[in-house]
Amino acid sequence: xxxxxxxxxxxxxxxxxxxxxxxxxxxxxxxxxxxxxxxxxxxxxxxxxxxxxxxxxxxxxxxxxxxxxxxxxxxxxxxxxxxxxxxxxxxxxxxxxxxxxxxxxxxxxxxxxxxxxxxxxxxxxxxxxxxxxxxxxxxxxxxxxxxxxxxxxxxxxxxxxxxxxxxxxxxxxxxxxxxxxxxxxxxxxxxxxxxxxxxxxxxxxxxxxxxxxxxxxxxxxxxxxxxxxxxxxxxxxxxxxxxxxxxxxxxxxxxxxxxxxxxxxxxxxxxxxxxxxx
Numbered sequence: 240x241x242x243x244x245x246x247x248x249x250x251x252x253x254x255x256x257x258x259x260x261x262x263x264x265x266x267x268x269x270x271x272x273x274x275x276x277x278x279x280x281x282x283x284x285x286x287x288x289x290x291x292x293x294x295x296x297x298x299x300x301x302x303x304x305x306x307x308x309x310x311x312x313x314x315x316x317x318x319x320x321x322x323x324x325x326x327x328x329x330x331x332x333x334x335x336x337x338x339x340x341x342x343x344x345x346x347x348x349x350x351x352x353x354x355x356x357x358x359x360x361x362x363x364x365x366x367x368x369x370x371x372x373x374x375x376x377x378x379x380x381x382x383x384x385x386x387x388x389x390x391x392x393x394x395x396x397x398x399x400x401x402x403x404x405x406x407x408x409x410x411x412x413x414x415x416x417x418x419x420x421x422x423x424x425x426x427x428x429x430x431x432x433x434x435x436x437x438x439x440x441x442x443x444x445x446x447x448x449x450x451x452x453x454x455x456x457x458x459x460x461x462x463x464x465x466x467x468x469x470x471x472x473x474x475x476x477x478x479x480x481x482x483x484x485x486x487x488x489x490x491x492x493x494x495x496x497x498x499x500x501x502x503x504x505x506x507x508x509x510x511x512x513x514x515x516x517x
Contacts (some may be wrong), residue, residue, distance in 0.1 A: 245406045245421075245428055246317040248273065248299050257434045263443045266324075267293040274316075276303035277402040278323035279389055286391035291325030291398065297433065298322075298452045300493045315411050320403040320429050320436065326444060328390070328397045335397070336506060337447060337454070339374045339386045342399055344458050345443035346376045346384050347350035354425065369463035372483070372492050375405075377463060381418035390403070403436070405429050451468045459486055468515035469494060473505055479504065480515065 241248060251271035258264060275281055276298045280303070285291050300316040314321070328335055337353040347368040354365045366379045376384035404412070405427055412419065420427045426485035446454050464483045471479040471494060481496040492504045492512065504512075 244264070245426075247428070247430065248317060249297060249433065250428055253430065254433060258437065261434070261438065264438065265293055265445065265496075266295055266437065266441065268438070269295040269297070271297045272299070274298060274300045274302065275423060277301055277400075278321055279387060279398050282323050282325055282398045283391060286325065286393070286396055286398070290396065290490075291328075291391070292327040292396055295322060295324045295437065299402070314402075314404070314413075317429070318406040318411065320401070320405060320433060322397055322433070322436075324401040324440070325391075326397050326399060328377070329396065334447075334450070335388075335390075337395065338397060338399065339388045339506065340370075340458050340486070341443045341447040341454060342371070342386045342401065342440065342491050343370050343374060344374055344454070344461065345439040346401060346403065346436065347461055348443070349432070349439040350378070350383070352439075353427070353432070353435065357425055357427075360424075365423055365425055368461075370458065370461050370483060372462055372464040372507075372512060373490070378418055378423055380463075381412070381416055382414075382424075383418050391507060401436070405432065445495075455486070455488060462486060464492065464512060469512050469514050471509055471512050473509060483512070496501070 240491045249271045254269055254271065258269065259401040275298045278298050278301065282291050282296055298321050301321045336355055347370055350368040357363065358365055369377045371377050373380050384401065384403040389398050391398065404417060406421045407419040409422060465485060467483050469481065469483045473479060479494055479502055481494040481502065483492055485493040487493055487503060494502045496502060
């Protein structure tokens with residue numbers, strides 16, 4: 240597979256036809272654009288004039304991509320899957336707290352399936368993906384995908400952004416703690432991965448909407464944060480030290496402090512969760 244093959248533009252017509260030939264999916268539309276500042280920002284803007292629920296926007300290149308706490312980066316053109324979608328949310332903090340976790344679980348499930356097939360064909364010993372609470376997908380302990388959830392101005396819908404590193408080389412990554420499929424020796428074309436990802440996201444969102452109790456079990460099983468001694472950086476500069484012991488039924492991280500006191504940490508109440516000493 241040549242670099243030109245890996246960095247071909249996404250074909251919107253092909254994606255639409257592929258998805259129409261699969262079991263019925265809940266997406267209202269899938270739109271592919273060449274370049275934008277941020278797919279999340281675009282959908283948030285569209286939400287001012289109508290519903291964006293179940294609408295997907297994918298960009299070949301983002302120039303102002305952002306993550307949690309307004310961290311910004313720019314990946315080289317056509318090296319990343321950069322997509323956002325809208326989802327209706329109830330005014331229920333517990334349900335919303337699970338949204339980034341469910342999306343991460345879906346991304347991880349897609350990668351795990353692809354890796355299984357790739358190992359069989361190539362013999363490359365690709366490590367299993369894992370989840371870092373609350374919004375990262377890891378491979379070999381390095382970040383390969385991130386998730387950003389933002390409420391629309393009306394608060395009745397949310398925009399979920401997913402950035403998955405596919406073809407970046409080491410010198411094209413934003414930080415040394417990141418990775419890509421290329422670096423992990425997994426040959427992949429975005430055109431093939433996008434429909435697989437949309438199918439897994441569709442399944443995950445349905446389980447989230449119906450509050451499937453199996454989601455919590457699955458997330459805990461794949462969350463590498465659980466069991467680690469962690470340092471949680473809180474807004475305002477405070478820190479929480481302890482062991483990440485679980486994720487509760489609201490999707491919050493439970494950290495047991497050194498004196499045995501359990502503390503519950505919400506997604507909105509943290510800046511960083513990293514291994515103790517990191």
